[in-house]
Amino acid sequence: MERTIGIGLLGAGTVGGTLVRRLVGESEAIASKTGLTFDVRKVGVRDLSRPREFDVTEGMLTTEPTEVVDDPSVDIVVEVMGGLEPAGDLILAALEAGKPVITANKELIAARGPELIAAAERKGVPLLFEAAVGGGIPIIRPLSETLAGEHLERILGIVNGTTNYILSQMTEAGVTYEEALAEAKALGYAEPDPTADVSGADAASKAAILASLAFGTWVGPSDVYTEGIEAVDAMDIAFGADFGYVVKLIGTAERIGSGVNVRVHPAMVPVEHPLAGIRGATNAVFIEGPSIDSLLFSGPGAGGEPTATAVLGDVIDAARETLAGAQVAPRIRFSAADVVPFEQVPTRWYVRLLVDDKPGVLAKIAGAFGEAGVSIRSVWQEGVDSEAALIIVTHHAAEASQRRAVEAFESIPDVIEVASVIRVLGDRV
Amino acid sequence: MERTIGIGLLGAGTVGGTLVRRLVGESEAIASKTGLTFDVRKVGVRDLSRPREFDVTEGMLTTEPTEVVDDPSVDIVVEVMGGLEPAGDLILAALEAGKPVITANKELIAARGPELIAAAERKGVPLLFEAAVGGGIPIIRPLSETLAGEHLERILGIVNGTTNYILSQMTEAGVTYEEALAEAKALGYAEPDPTADVSGADAASKAAILASLAFGTWVGPSDVYTEGIEAVDAMDIAFGADFGYVVKLIGTAERIGSGVNVRVHPAMVPVEHPLAGIRGATNAVFIEGPSIDSLLFSGPGAGGEPTATAVLGDVIDAARETLAGAQVAPRIRFSAADVVPFEQVPTRWYVRLLVDDKPGVLAKIAGAFGEAGVSIRSVWQEGVDSEAALIIVTHHAAEASQRRAVEAFESIPDVIEVASVIRVLGDRV
Numbered sequence: 001m002e003r004t005i006g007i008g009l010l011g012a013g014t015v016g017g018t019l020v021r022r023l024v025g026e027s028e029a030i031a032s033k034t035g036l037t038f039d040v041r042k043v044g045v046r047d048l049s050r051p052r053e054f055d056v057t058e059g060m061l062t063t064e065p066t067e068v069v070d071d072p073s074v075d076i077v078v079e080v081m082g083g084l085e086p087a088g089d090l091i092l093a094a095l096e097a098g099k100p101v102i103t104a105n106k107e108l109i110a111a112r113g114p115e116l117i118a119a120a121e122r123k124g125v126p127l128l129f130e131a132a133v134g135g136g137i138p139i140i141r142p143l144s145e146t147l148a149g150e151h152l153e154r155i156l157g158i159v160n161g162t163t164n165y166i167l168s169q170m171t172e173a174g175v176t177y178e179e180a181l182a183e184a185k186a187l188g189y190a191e192p193d194p195t196a197d198v199s200g201a202d203a204a205s206k207a208a209i210l211a212s213l214a215f216g217t218w219v220g221p222s223d224v225y226t227e228g229i230e231a232v233d234a235m236d237i238a239f240g241a242d243f244g245y246v247v248k249l250i251g252t253a254e255r256i257g258s259g260v261n262v263r264v265h266p267a268m269v270p271v272e273h274p275l276a277g278i279r280g281a282t283n284a285v286f287i288e289g290p291s292i293d294s295l296l297f298s299g300p301g302a303g304g305e306p307t308a309t310a311v312l313g314d315v316i317d318a319a320r321e322t323l324a325g326a327q328v329a330p331r332i333r334f335s336a337a338d339v340v341p342f343e344q345v346p347t348r349w350y351v352r353l354l355v356d357d358k359p360g361v362l363a364k365i366a367g368a369f370g371e372a373g374v375s376i377r378s379v380w381q382e383g384v385d386s387e388a389a390l391i392i393v394t395h396h397a398a399e400a401s402q403r404r405a406v407e408a409f410e411s412i413p414d415v416i417e418v419a420s421v422i423r424v425l426g427d428r429v
Numbered sequence: 430m431e432r433t434i435g436i437g438l439l440g441a442g443t444v445g446g447t448l449v450r451r452l453v454g455e456s457e458a459i460a461s462k463t464g465l466t467f468d469v470r471k472v473g474v475r476d477l478s479r480p481r482e483f484d485v486t487e488g489m490l491t492t493e494p495t496e497v498v499d500d501p502s503v504d505i506v507v508e509v510m511g512g513l514e515p516a517g518d519l520i521l522a523a524l525e526a527g528k529p530v531i532t533a534n535k536e537l538i539a540a541r542g543p544e545l546i547a548a549a550e551r552k553g554v555p556l557l558f559e560a561a562v563g564g565g566i567p568i569i570r571p572l573s574e575t576l577a578g579e580h581l582e583r584i585l586g587i588v589n590g591t592t593n594y595i596l597s598q599m600t601e602a603g604v605t606y607e608e609a610l611a612e613a614k615a616l617g618y619a620e621p622d623p624t625a626d627v628s629g630a631d632a633a634s635k636a637a638i639l640a641s642l643a644f645g646t647w648v649g650p651s652d653v654y655t656e657g658i659e660a661v662d663a664m665d666i667a668f669g670a671d672f673g674y675v676v677k678l679i680g681t682a683e684r685i686g687s688g689v690n691v692r693v694h695p696a697m698v699p700v701e702h703p704l705a706g707i708r709g710a711t712n713a714v715f716i717e718g719p720s721i722d723s724l725l726f727s728g729p730g731a732g733g734e735p736t737a738t739a740v741l742g743d744v745i746d747a748a749r750e751t752l753a754g755a756q757v758a759p760r761i762r763f764s765a766a767d768v769v770p771f772e773q774v775p776t777r778w779y780v781r782l783l784v785d786d787k788p789g790v791l792a793k794i795a796g797a798f799g800e801a802g803v804s805i806r807s808v809w810q811e812g813v814d815s816e817a818a819l820i821i822v823t824h825h826a827a828e829a830s831q832r833r834a835v836e837a838f839e840s841i842p843d844v845i846e847v848a849s850v851i852r853v854l855g856d857r858v
Binding site for chain 2: 022026029030032033034035130136137138141142145146147148149150151216274277289290291292293294295296297298299300305306308309310312313314315316317320331332333335
C-alpha cells in the first residue's frame with residue numbers, strides 16, 4: 001500500500017496549478033488521512049512556450065501531452081486542459097494503456113461519454129469526473145453510487161455560476177443584463193467571450209451528464225433543449241418578484257413516461273423553492289425521487305480551489321481502487337436513451353404581452369389559450385397610456401400547446417408584441 | 430459479473446422491510462442500471478415469534494441472526510436491527526468471515542467504529558454505513574471520498590429530525606416544547622420514549638461519526654459535549670426571532686488548533702445562515718473548508734424509504750467492489766484524536782436573566798462579563814412590573830469564560846434567575 005503513485009497532468013491552467021500546489025503542499029495531510037503518497041511526474045501542455053500557472057521547479061517536467069500518457073512512471077492521468085481535442089484522444093489513449101483517468105471536462109464527457117466509459121470498462125480502470133458538474137459540490141458520486149438504487153424522477157440544477165451571478169445581480173441590484181454581464185466579466189465570473197455560459201451550452205453539457213447518471217440512459221448535449229439568459233429582461237424579473245417568483249437558469253432532467261427529457265432554460269422559480277435562494281455564483285442540484293423525496297446539494301460550482309478538491313477526491317479514489325489491484329467494475333450501465341421531445345413535455349408559461357388597452361383584448365387572448373388547450377392560472381394587467389402590459393401565467397399543458405397559443409397571438413390585431421415568455425417551475429408531474 | 434449476489438439481512442423492522450420490498454420489487458431496474466442481481470437469502474431476527482414488517486413468502490427464511498452470518502450463500506450482510514448488541518458482535522463475525530457489511534447503526538459505529546473498521550481492513554472487505562448519518566442524504570461517501578483531499582475545518586449538522594421538527598413547530602406554531610413533543614409523537618416523528626432524540630444523544634453519535642470521517646481522527650460519543658432541547662423555552666425562541674436568530678439543535682465538529690472539538694447543543698442560528706431555513710424533520714449538513722468554502726447537503730434524515738435508499742446504495746457499492754475481486758483498501762486512515770475540551774472552545778452566548786428592575790443592575794452584570802473576559806455584543810431589557818427580562822448576546826470568548834461570568838451572576842443580589850443560556854452560532858474562528 002505504501003508505494004508512491006505517479007500523477008500525470010494534462011493542462012496547466014488554474015485547476016491544474018491549484019492541484020499541483022495541493023498535491024505538493026498538502027502531501028503529508030493527504031498521506032496521513034488516506035495512506036497514499038502522490039508524486040506529480042509530468043505536466044503536459046499544448047503550448048510549451050506559454051507561461052505556467054505554477055512553478056515547475058519541483059522536479060516536474062513540462063512536456064508534450066502525449067508524453068504524459070506514455071510515461072510508464074505515470075500511474076494516473078488527470079485531464080484539466082478542457083475542450084474536446086486533444087483532451088478526448090489523450091484520455092482514450094490513457095485508458096487504452098490501462099491507466100485510470102480523472103477529468104473535469106464536462107464538454108468532453110457530455111459529447112463522448114459512452115465511448116470513453118466503454119473504453120474504461122473494457123480495460124477495467126476507473127474514469128472519474130466528479131469535477132465536471134457542480135465544481136466542488138460532490139454530486140457525481142452521490143448520483144452514481146449512493147442513489148444507484150433509487151428510481152430518480154427529476155433533477156433540477158443551477159449548474160452555471162456565471163448565469164446565476166448575472167441573474168442574482170439583476171434581481172438584487174436591479175441592474176440590466178448588460179450591466180450585470182459587464183460586472184461579472186470585471187469580477188472574473190464571466191469569460192471575455194461569455195457565450196458558452198450565457199447561451200446555456202455549459203449548463204446543457206452538465207444537465208446531460210446528470211440525466212445520464214441519474215437515469216442510467218445516456219443523453220447527449222444535442223438531445224438537450226437549450227435556451228440561454230441573453231433575452232431575460234429586468235422587467236420580467238421585477239414582475240416575477242411581484243408574483244412570488246425568482247428567475248433562474250435551470251437545467252432539468254426529468255422522466256416522462258418511460259423516456260426522459262433534458263432541457264436548460266430560464267425559469268420562474270417559486271420563492272419558497274430551495275433553488276430560489278441560491279445566490280451569486282453558487283451552484284445547486286435538487287434531486288427528486290419517490291423514496292428520498294428531495295435532496296439539495298449546494299456549494300461553489302466553479303473556481304480553481306473547489307474544482308481541485310473534486311479532482312483530488314477522484315485521484316484518491318482511483319488510487320485506492322488501482323492499488324487494490326482490481327478490475328474495476330462499471331458503476332452504471334447505460335441503456336439506450338428514449339428522449340422525449342420537449343414539445344411533448346408538460347410546462348407552465350409566464351407570458352408578458354404588450355397590448356392595446358381596450359375592451360375585449362383579454363377575451364381574445366384567453367380564447368387563443370383555450371383553443372390550444374391551455375388553461376390560465378392568473379392574469380395581471382397594467383395600463384400605460386393607450387397600451388397595457390398583460391401578464392399571464394398558465395397551468396401545465398404540453399409545451400407544444402403553449403407555443404401554439406402564443407403563436408396564435410400574432411394574428412390578434414390588438415396584440416402589439418409578445419414581449420417575453422419564461423417557463424414556470426412546477427411540481428413534477 | 431452476472432452472478433446473483435446473496436444478501437443476508439439482520440433485522441426486520443421498517444428499514445429492513447422496505448429494503449426487502451425494494452430488492453424484490455425493483456430488481457429489474459437495479460439490474461438494468463447496475464448490472465447486479467440480488468437475492469435476499471436469509472433474514473435474521475432477535476425474536477422469531479414477533480410479526481415481521483414484510484412478507485417472507487418469497488422464499489426468504491426468517492431465522493436466528495447467527496445463521497445469517499454463517500450461511501455460505503450470504504455474500505453481503507446488511508445490519509438494520511440497531512442497538513449495540515447483538516448487532517456489534519454479528520457484524521464483527523461477518524467481517525471476520527470475509528463478508529462485506531452494510532449498516533445503518535450510528536450508535537454502534539460511533540461506539541465501536543475503530544474496532545469494526547480495523548476488522549474490515551484486516552479482511553479487505555468493505556464496511557459501509559452511509560445510512561448511519563443523515564438517512565437518505567448522501568453524506569458519508571462525499572465526506573470520506575470526494576472531500577478526502579480537503580482540509581475540512583468545521584461541520585455543522587442538523588442531524589436529528591425529531592428535535593428539528595419540535596423546534597420548528599415551537600418556532601412556527603408558537604407552541605410549547607411539551608405540545609410540540611406530543612404532536613411529534615402523534616405523527617410518528619418521535620418515539621414513545623423520545624429520550625435518545627431530545628437529549629441530543631442520537632445527534633451526538635452522528636456528530637462523532639461526521640467528525641471522525643471529516644478529520645480522519647476517531648472521536649467517540651463520550652468525547653462529545655451533549656445538551657438536548659428539553660430546556661428550550663418558547664420565550665427564547667421568540668426573543669431569538671426578534672434578534673434575527675432561529676433556535677436549532679446543532680451538531681458541531683470543529684478543528685481547534687491541531688485538535689478537534691465535537692459538541693451538540695441548541696444554538697441561535699442567524700436567519701441568513703442556510704441551516705436556519707431547514708424546517709420540520711429535514712436534516713442538513715453544512716461543511717466548511719478552505720477550498721470548498723461551504724457546501725450544504727439537505728434532505729430526509731430518517732424514515733424507512735430514504736434510509737433504505739442509502740443502504741441500497743451501499744449494497745450496490747459493496748457488490749461492485751466484491752465482484753471486482755479486490756482486497757478493498759481502506760477509505761480513511763484514522764489517527765489518534767486530540768479532543769479539545771469544550772471549555773477551551775470559543776463560543777458566543779445568548780443569556781436571558783430575570784432581574785430586579787432597578788438602576789445599576791446592568792452595570793453589575795456587565796462587570797461580571799468583563800471580569801470573566803467576555804465582551805458584550807448586544808443588550809436588550811424589557812420591564813415587567815418590578816422585574817425585568819434582560820437579554821445579553823456576547824462576543825466570542827472561551828466557553829469557560831462565558832460559564833464563569835454566568836456563575837458570577839448568582840452572587841449579584843438583583844439577579845433573580847438566569848432563565849436560560851443558549852449558544853449563538855458564529856463564523857468559524
